[in-house]
Amino acid sequence: MIKLDNVYKSFGNNHVLRGVDLEIQRGESMVVIGGSGTGKSVTLKSVLGLVTPDSGVITLDGEDVTKAERDAFLARFGMLFQGGALFDSLSIWENVAFRLLRGSLKRPKAEAREIAIEKLRRVGLKPEVADQFPSELSGGMQKRVGLARAIAAEPEIIFFDEPTTGLDPIMSGVINELIREIVVEMGATAMTITHDMTSVRAIADKVAMLHEGVIQWTGAVADMDTCGDPYVEQFIQGRAEGPIEAVR
Template structure:
């Protein structure tokens, strides 16, 4: 569904992406792993058009992502941001329905609220939460609200940026299970950025590892542990010794 070929991106002398080739099959969950600063977030931003690659091509269903109607293109995506990125001044239901009350997807306020409450229920939050504000919720509840917002408009493609960052192991497990269930139910194509190997094993159909600005290895999750690639083995087992140098 999404294909990147020879994608490069530099910021001054910092060469972040150095020729990324990657194919994300339709209705599958692709998880991108790699150390901090390896370009995982930049890759997502390039796909969304928030950052313009220096070279290479990115296509969605065979069509260049830079072509066509921008609003229609973005309407196909949902996004769960790393920090939740909820609007402090809006109630929870207004956060979830934010997209539904604007642009081409605009719905009547009452309908948008109903959809928001249903999505909150889907992620395990009671209707009473709808009229609270983000500051009144725990970190785990805020992450669920972010997930509800990501799926509110029934997107075809969902991006998850470090979905379990800042959560305790139990809540991280809950979020991982919700993501897996929802992606499967919706038949959505998913891309997740994470360095949490428990998330990788819970969410992924396929895995791609980025290092040195390129995809070092990609394959089904079932083949990840058996790959002889030393970069993958060092990363997934958290070893200090190996080809990946720790930043000290």
């Protein structure tokens, strides 16, 4: 279980997180929604230790993440980055098998390549792309490769940072379906941040609404439309009027 307890984070005078409380149960798919600049990415990066909170405690299965043994801790995670974050200098299969080619999970090169090709197939990419480079692929294909890399080492927990940003609606639907299928089939715990409501409905078991640095509402995705929270209602209906100030 991942638990964030009263987490604060500021960058200079910009107080991004102002006491975030959030719990994600094992095997659950939690989607954090909220407008741009509300601290969704900072929340996610705080869990991974990419950003250090100013105060508050983040625990994984009861252990403070800042005190966990780093390699073992990170080995439990996979992450799909917003822009893919594929390594330009490496071929597609080397990107996917990155973790399997070095470190504690190192496998023989041929075996790592086989696993990479299998994961590429799982996300709908043909083995022929294995020897291509990221710059040769479209945005949607890069997202799929990023997804294949995130699941290559079969992590217990997968984070998805804006998985459909920049994709056309059909490709967004494909990526959403893939994420849902993979999370269910692996039995993984998932945390997704997005402002794409189609993604929310396709991926989430539970939803948390982040606004002004705090979780405004959290609950089951089925309850989202009828929760009565004015922030959530304004956000999911995409209205300019409401408690969330829209800059015109």
